[in-house]
Amino acid sequence: MTSSENATFEANPEEEEDKRKEVVVAVAVVVVVVVVVVVVVVVVVVVVVVVSYHYTSIFKLSIQDTKLTNDEV
Known part of the structure; x- marks a missing residue:
């Protein structure tokens, strides 16, 4: 492996962790x-x-009041 391949390989776990954090944050927001x-x-x-x-x-009380008033008359 060359040194550039090593650097890419080492960066991938960090990117995956960032993606996981983004997914966790998105789920939490939802x-x-x-x-x-x-x-x-x-x-x-x-x-x-x-x-x-x-x-x-x-409304029921006002109807009852109206009935009482009508009955009194």
Whole structure:
């Protein structure tokens, strides 16, 4: 082997390690993005359910108030 071949051979493990690090970072970024999206979706669903329940309960109360007022008349 010549010295240039040795240099190329020695550089390859470093390049492979760099590629592995890039893959690990890419996978970590994808995982973080997926977790953030899931958390946002869950929060939005909870807020929608709570708000809709709150408004339906207010709507039911207003209907009951209207019925009481109509009955009194």
